[in-house]
Amino acid sequence: MNVAALPLDFGNLLRSWRSERRLSQADLANVIETPSRHVSFLETGRAKPSREMVTRLATALHVPLRDRNLLLRAAGFADLYAERHMSEEEMSMLRKAVLRLMTAHDPYPAFVVDRDWTVQDANASGRMMLAPIAATFPFDDPENRPNMLDITFSPDGIRPFIVNWEDYARQAIQRIHREALGPADVRRALDRIGRHPDLPKDWWAFDVQYTLDPIFTVQLRNGDRRLNFFSVLASIAVPTAALAQELRVETLFPADQETEDILSTLGEE
Structure with a gap:
């Protein structure tokens, strides 16, 4: 609803x-x-x-x-929870903590996304991962930040590089249904996904019988190499700040030794 x-x-x-x-x-x-x-x-x-x-x-x-x-x-009562913006001085400690978390995750990709899946920041490896589509989805415009759903589902994003695209898309949509912060967020996410072509409508509905893989691998094609990742999504919980609770850090981990070796080499370079 x-x-x-x-x-x-x-x-x-x-x-x-x-x-x-x-x-x-x-x-x-x-x-x-x-x-x-x-x-x-x-x-x-x-x-x-x-x-x-x-x-x-x-x-x-x-x-x-x-x-x-x-x-x-x-119900007729005043707000209880402050709505903060990451640029506010009161949020400086949180900004530093998120930056340390992402930096420590290098040479593996990490992204900070808000409740609408807008990418607020990325570490060096994350930016390098998205470098081939940077012209379409630039990180440098704070007024027009890229959205992770567009990056994933748009034919101009990383979709052509995802080897297991159909399995990944189905899993991603079912995760949105289960992990979005609220019903309005689900609707906005599906509306955004629906802008992109060639997506069968029967993928979109919530499927109570669909079993989410505890560790789901996304396989990316990089030239003649294949990089295999699984992701971990961590919420940032600050009991009195609404925005902080809505920020999430998505970290990608190598799913095999070959991917780990490739990323380690790229990180050293």
């Missing part, structure tokens, strides 16, 4: 998040230790939540901090 398309009504927002987390009213009521009738009344507007109840519901539903603010506003 697209939260952005719903009126800013607490009952609608609560129902959307509960559906997204695949919980019944009884399930949610059991988690927050309240009668299921009360959850029903909150969703229909017959009952108004307290600030504490909004917080309990948001915690039980694992709602991201920015969206917790929306729930609070819809």
Whole structure:
């Protein structure tokens, strides 16, 4: 369900998040230790939540901090979580920590992406990896940063270099359904993917029977060489800052010795 398309009504927002987390009213009521009738009344507007109840519901539903603010506003309360930008002075320590994390990951690629999959930064190896498409997806314009979904799904991106393209695309879309921070993020991601050609529509739907590989390899063609990676996506959690929680660091690791040797040689050069 697209939260952005719903009126800013607490009952609608609560129902959307509960559906997204695949919980019944009884399930949610059991988690927050309240009668299921009360959850029903909150969703229909017959009952108004307290600030504490909004917080309990948001915690039980694992709602991201920015969206917790929306729930609070819809219930008539002020925001609780500050929305910070990475350029702010208060975020300088976080910027340094992210930079150290990426730099330490060299000679393997690492990228910082936000909740919309916009690439906020990359380490030296990540930039080198995307050098062949830098003219189409430049990193140097802060007002027009490249988006990882475009980089992956566009024919002008790395898609032609992905050997196991169909398996990778199906897995990536199912991961978006499961790992996006909220239902509106899923909709925006699928809308962006849909701009690109030659993508069968039956790939896009959430498939409850689809089994995600715990370690899924993406195989990249580099001239006559093949580089095999698996990725680890790490969220940055700062309890009181919405933006910090939304940033994620995607690190690529070599999936075989040949790839590790190639990257180590390139790193030394």
